[in-house]
Amino acid sequence: MISVYSENSPLKVNPPKMCQIAGVALATLGIDRAIPLIHGSQGCANFVKHLMSRHFKEPIEVATTALNEKLIAAGGEKRLLEAIENVRNRINPDLIVVATTCLTETIGDNVGVVRDCIVVRTPSYAGTHVNGFENTVLEVLKFLIKNSNLRDYEFEKEEKINVVTGFVNPGDVRELKRLLSHMNTEYIMLTDITSLDMPIMKKRKSETTITRVLESINAKATFTFGEGISSGKFLESFGVMHRNLKFPIGIENTDKFLLEVSRITGNEISDRVVESRMYALDGLIDVSHVLRRKKVAIFGDVEKVIALTDFALEMGMKVKAVLTAVKSVRFVEEMKYIAEKNKVKIAVFENSDLYTLHKFLKDNPVDVLIGDYRGRYIAEKEKIPLLRVGFPICDRFGYHRKPMIGYSGVLRMAEEIANLLAGKHFG
Amino acid sequence: MESLERCIETRAGDFTERGCSFLGCRVVVCGQINNVVHLVHSPIGCAYYSWDYRMDARGYCFTTDMDEMDIVFGGEEKLLKAILKAIDEFNPDAVFVYETCSTGIIGDDIQAIAKKAYELTNVPVIAFQCAGFRGRSQNFGHKIACTSIFRFINNENRKPIPNSVNLIGDFNKKDSKILEKLLNEVGIRVLCTFTANATIEKIRNMVNAELNLVMCSKSSAFLAELMEESFGIPYLEVNFFGFENCCNSLYRISEYLDANVERVVEDASWIKMVTDKYREKLEGKRVFICHGAQRAVYWIKPFEELGMKVAGIATHFGIELSDFDGLVVDNISSDELEELIAKLSPDLIVSDDKVRHIAHKMAVPFFNGRGQNTGYAGFEGFLNFAKDVVGIFDQKIWRLTRYDFSL
Numbered sequence: 001m002i003s004v005y006s007e008n009s010p011l012k013v014n015p016p017k018m019c020q021i022a023g024v025a026l027a028t029l030g031i032d033r034a035i036p037l038i039h040g041s042q043g044c045a046n047f048v049k050h051l052m053s054r055h056f057k058e059p060i061e062v063a064t065t066a067l068n069e070k071l072i073a074a075g076g077e078k079r080l081l082e083a084i085e086n087v088r089n090r091i092n093p094d095l096i097v098v099a100t101t102c103l104t105e106t107i108g109d110n111v112g113v114v115r116d117c118i119v120v121r122t123p124s125y126a127g128t129h130v131n132g133f134e135n136t137v138l139e140v141l142k143f144l145i146k147n148s149n150l151r152d153y154e155f156e157k158e159e160k161i162n163v164v165t166g167f168v169n170p171g172d173v174r175e176l177k178r179l180l181s182h183m184n185t186e187y188i189m190l191t192d193i194t195s196l197d198m199p200i201m202k203k204r205k206s207e208t209t210i211t212r213v214l215e216s217i218n219a220k221a222t223f224t225f226g227e228g229i230s231s232g233k234f235l236e237s238f239g240v241m242h243r244n245l246k247f248p249i250g251i252e253n254t255d256k257f258l259l260e261v262s263r264i265t266g267n268e269i270s271d272r273v274v275e276s277r278m279y280a281l282d283g284l285i286d287v288s289h290v291l292r293r294k295k296v297a298i299f300g301d302v303e304k305v306i307a308l309t310d311f312a313l314e315m316g317m318k319v320k321a322v323l324t325a326v327k328s329v330r331f332v333e334e335m336k337y338i339a340e341k342n343k344v345k346i347a348v349f350e351n352s353d354l355y356t357l358h359k360f361l362k363d364n365p366v367d368v369l370i371g372d373y374r375g376r377y378i379a380e381k382e383k384i385p386l387l388r389v390g391f392p393i394c395d396r397f398g399y400h401r402k403p404m405i406g407y408s409g410v411l412r413m414a415e416e417i418a419n420l421l422a423g424k425h426f427g
Numbered sequence: 428m429e430s431l432e433r434c435i436e437t438r439a440g441d442f443t444e445r446g447c448s449f450l451g452c453r454v455v456v457c458g459q460i461n462n463v464v465h466l467v468h469s470p471i472g473c474a475y476y477s478w479d480y481r482m483d484a485r486g487y488c489f490t491t492d493m494d495e496m497d498i499v500f501g502g503e504e505k506l507l508k509a510i511l512k513a514i515d516e517f518n519p520d521a522v523f524v525y526e527t528c529s530t531g532i533i534g535d536d537i538q539a540i541a542k543k544a545y546e547l548t549n550v551p552v553i554a555f556q557c558a559g560f561r562g563r564s565q566n567f568g569h570k571i572a573c574t575s576i577f578r579f580i581n582n583e584n585r586k587p588i589p590n591s592v593n594l595i596g597d598f599n600k601k602d603s604k605i606l607e608k609l610l611n612e613v614g615i616r617v618l619c620t621f622t623a624n625a626t627i628e629k630i631r632n633m634v635n636a637e638l639n640l641v642m643c644s645k646s647s648a649f650l651a652e653l654m655e656e657s658f659g660i661p662y663l664e665v666n667f668f669g670f671e672n673c674c675n676s677l678y679r680i681s682e683y684l685d686a687n688v689e690r691v692v693e694d695a696s697w698i699k700m701v702t703d704k705y706r707e708k709l710e711g712k713r714v715f716i717c718h719g720a721q722r723a724v725y726w727i728k729p730f731e732e733l734g735m736k737v738a739g740i741a742t743h744f745g746i747e748l749s750d751f752d753g754l755v756v757d758n759i760s761s762d763e764l765e766e767l768i769a770k771l772s773p774d775l776i777v778s779d780d781k782v783r784h785i786a787h788k789m790a791v792p793f794f795n796g797r798g799q800n801t802g803y804a805g806f807e808g809f810l811n812f813a814k815d816v817v818g819i820f821d822q823k824i825w826r827l828t829r830y831d832f833s834l
Contacts, residue, residue: 011466011509011516012474012492019472041528041559042437043447047476049761050781054482059785061761066437066445068560079439086440091762102470102529103560106498124472125498125529200790200828325471355487374478377487394482 002339004332005349005356013355016299016374017325020122022048023132023167024099025062030165030173030191031140031213032206033094035063037087039080039111040101042066055392056170056196056400061204063087063096067103076109084117094210097136118143128326129391130227130301133167137190137231144214145238159265160186162216162235164228166247167301168405169391170197175406176248179258182272185265188216190231197401216240221264223257226303226330247303248405250311251281280407284315287418291315294421295366299323299349299357299375300390302331308370308389308404309335313342315414320366323349323357354378367424368417385420387413435745435757436563442760444717444781445743447559449473451568453525454480455646457555457576459598459622460630464489464519468506468537469527470498473559482780483600489513493529503535510544510552520627521551531558551627553579566720566744569646576630577653585634585658590684593636594620595651595662596643596721601802606667609805613677613686621647634658638683640665640676642804645720645744667804668812669729670699695806702733702813708820710734715773717741717759717782718796724748726777726796729803733813738771761785775819790828792819 021038025048028036038045045064052060065083067076080098087096098119100111105123120139122132161180165173173194180187188208195206216222221241224232225248232242241264248257255277262269295318298308302324312319324331328350335348347364349356358378361369369375369386373393379386393399403409437443446454454477457465466489467474474490491509493502510522522544526537541554557571592615597603603623610617618636619629639651639662651662661683665676677688712735716723720742727737739754740746741764748755756767764785768776776786777796786793794816796803801811819825 009512010491010505011512012471012488012490013513013516014478014488015471015475015490015492017471018475019470021472037440041447041449042441042443042445042564043450043559044472045442046444046446046450047472047480050480051476053784054780057784057787059761059765059788061442063440063442064437065439066441066443068563072560083439086438090440102472102498102527103532106529106532123498123529124470125493126495128471198788200788202788394479 001345002332002336002348003345005347005360006327006351007356008351012353014374014377015325015353016323016372017301018129019124020120020127020129020132020135021099021101021124022051022129023134024097024120024122024136025049025052025060026129026167026193027133027136027140027191028095028097029060029204030189030193030195030206030208031095032195032209034210035061035087035091035093035096037063037065037083037096037098037117038101039065039076039083039098039109040067040103044101051392051394052196054394057397058196058198060196072103072107076104076107077111077113080109080111080114084114095140097140099132128301130167130303134164134228134230137164137228138234140213141190141216141231141234144210145217148214157220157239158186158218159267160188160219161261161265162188162190162219162222162240164190164222164224164231165193166225166227166303167391168193169400169403170194171401171403172405172409175403175408178408179254179273179276179406180261182270182276183258183261183265183267184270185261185267188212188219190216190228223261226306227301246310247307249304249307249409250314251277251284251407251410252314253307253310254406254410276407280411283411284414287414288315290418290421291317291414293318294368294417295320296368296370297321297323297357297361297366299354299369299371302326302328304390304404306331306334306338309338309346311410311413312370313338313344319344319346320364321347321349321357321360323352323354325351325353327351358382368420387417387420389413437758441758442762443743443758444761445758446565448557448561448565448568448571449525449527449559450477450480451565451646452555452557452572453477453568455565455598456569456572456622457523458484458486459600460523460625460627462520462626464513464517464522465525466490466509466513466522467525467527468502468530468535469493469525470529473527498529498533501533501535502530503540506535506537506540507544510540511548514544514548514550519550521553524552524554526554526556526558528559531556531560551579564744566645570649573647573650574653577650580631580633581657582631582634587637588616588618588635589637590614590686591616591618591636592638592640592680592684593618593633595639595641596621596647597623597804598643598646599797599802599804600624601798601800602667602804602808603802605802605805605808609667609691609807612691613681613688615680615684615686621650634660636660638663638680640680642667643721645746666725666728667808668725669732670695670702670806670809671732672725672728673806673809698806698810701810705813705817706734708817711736712774712820713738713771714775714777715739715741715768715771716796717764717776717778718743720744720746722796727751729809729812733816735775738773739767741767765789775816790825792822792825794819
């Protein structure tokens with residue numbers, strides 16, 4: 001049973017969602033030698049760069065066309081072409097991904113003039129960072145395939161798979177790669193953002209080069225986790241199977257993902273995979289009595305919150321409230337299904353904000369809160385421990401490296417929750 | 428990257444560290460005014476990214492979260508409802524409304540809405556027309572913030588308070604705490620620090636000061652100029668970073684006000700003795716400074732006092748420097764910064780969090796010029812500063828990054 005709270009308020013206070021260009025920047029930086037170019041005021045580029053740099057603790061390269069009043073009057077198109085030229089001369093990237101902004105979309109700038117670069121239409125007033133990521137992967141695929149000699153690639157499908165990772169962390173992608181290589185499965189990550197967690201004195205490097213992106217049409221299947229479905233659908237038209245699953249968060253969701261990979265590639269679930277599953281379960285059983293019946297509230301992006309809810313229920317926690325900042329029928333429907341299946345009562349907030357959640361939690365206290373660092377105001381005021389997952393986490397270190405996906409992710413999250421509760425539990 | 432003194436225009440395709448006027452207004456100047464609802468009239472992006480932009484910032488994010496329909500039909504009605512709801516729910520001293528690119532382009536009349544909201548609630552509502560496309564950089568946003576706030580404090584009934592000052596252009600809470608204490612010691616009362624820890628009440632009281640002290644002239648000299656024109660309050664550009672700078676500034680203030688500077692300087696002389704001891708560790712080390720503008724200039728002298736040499740300066744908005752013979756560049760981009768660091772190979776990079784990870788990745792010691800847990804202004808701050816600088820060179824970890832296994 002669920003109770004749905006959906007208020008179309010004119011005022012949002014602490015909404016946990018970003019605009020599309022954050023997604024464009026993340027997806028683009030996951031492609032080797034690719035550069036995002038934000039077509040708008042210089043603030044847009046600076047904001048995204050600053051936020052990502054504080055989360056990933058890495059230098060982030062984002063170019064801008066730096067439009068202002070005078071330049072708009074002269075026409076943004078000219079400025080955009082100039083910017084592309086300038087970026088090429090300076091760092092000669094393999095790929096430039098142009099993202100439009102509120103400014104250029106509202107004045108109706110004609111970005112059609114750009115022929116040799118990818119343009120993603122990403123005004124802030126439509127969609128969120130999740131859509132930005134999805135749109136970028138799709139546009140990159142479309143552009144590269146359109147501009148390539150397809151005959152070079154149209155041979156028999158190889159035993160490899162594509163994974164559209166969605167808006168996750170380098171730690172998550174690393175865990176996906178680890179599990180897949182333990183399954184002896186070749187993969188193409190769309191895109192490989194482990195490039196945002198590099199050793200010292202090493203430049204950004206990604207396994208996903210533009211050649212690899214192109215090879216994705218030659219894979220057996222594309223896996224999407226609710227985010228990036230359109231890219232999966234697009235690749236389907238080239239005979240690549242499309243499998244849309246839940247995020248592999250929690251033991252069951254990870255099992256399902258790996259079983260599906262096994263079914264499609266014919267690669268068996270290897271002993272190493274079984275071992276890391278058992279390894280995780282060993283830790284999970286050890287903390288199970290701490291997590292049992294603990295009340296939890298979860299907030300964030302639709303698909304991740306759904307999978308995190310599965311994880312929490314798996315651990316025998318009581319999910320009291322789930323919140324997402326966007327309007328989403330899927331979110332409500334899925335939560336309804338989960339609640340009925342597990343015979344629990346969940347308060348579901350869609351199109352909402354963290355202030356609303358805060359007010360709710362005052363009357364309905366929980367033991368732990370799961371979400372990004374923006375939950376800190378609730379956590380501090382109500383003295384509820386916050387399990388930091390996702391993006392952004394600017395007030396702690398190393399969280400971009402900690403996965404929530406896969407067996408490592410479950411173990412990390414469960415143990416961290418147990419440690420957060422340890423003071424209370426052990427007195 | 429050009430060696431120019433004036434703020435040059437950002438070129439197309441730059442990887443600039445500059446922000447837009449909205450950032451200058453919302454984050455730099457206004458963001459730290461307490462008990463004010465900072466309502467960003469925008470789609471989610473601008474509001475989200477400016478939320479706690481500074482590492483030490485803590486506050487809520489208020490936004491009208493404009494969607495496509497709002498952009499098509501205009502957001503004035505939504506904005507008014509949002510202001511009224513915010514006042515009802517949070518009971519603030521004032522509401523600051525910030526315009527952004529989208530709401531600026533569609534022409535929402537935020538001034539009229541602010542006026543209407545004020546009439547309805549009697550809570551001051553200030554509208555800032557700081558859309559990101561206005562002006563060349565965030566510096567223009569500072570100007571918008573200052574002029575809008577000036578219009579708000581413009582008060583005919585000025586009652587000067589003897590021996591009182593405003594600290595204008597200090598946006599660092601830790602610095603302002605030290606400076607307020609220091610000025611109290613010399614017998615001067617600080618009415619308002621603009622804007623670190625400022626409140627609406629303190630800002631309203633600003634007109635009663637006898638003298639304005641301008642810390643960051645790039646961002647807020649406009650306000651001091653306006654106050655001089657309207658109320659005849661003189662202003663002084665001061666620099667409290669470094670021992671000598673701090674002494675000089677205090678003596679210059681004492682020319683205007685009744686201040687007991689000698690005793691305080693004498694009391695602080697032990698600090699100079701301590702920091703002089705650090706010189707042997709730091710002598711000859713080369714520093715590269717990368718800051719907005721004013722702070723870059725302010726850091727030259729304190730480093731020299733520690734025996735270090737400034738090898739180069741990069742700014743975001745350009746500065747005027749007369750007696751400096753090193754390299755000075757404006758509108759530094761992240762790629763150019765890497766190039767410059769490689770070329771100059773400094774022993775230390777001084778900047779803020781924007782540049783931190785570029786330096787870290789290159790394994791060059793990094794020093795946050797805005798202060799970490801402590802402020803760096805005043806005598807006390809100079810000691811904190813010297814300790815932090817020495818601390819970096821004491822950290823073996825920086826040298827371990829250069830370890831060569833072949834040896």
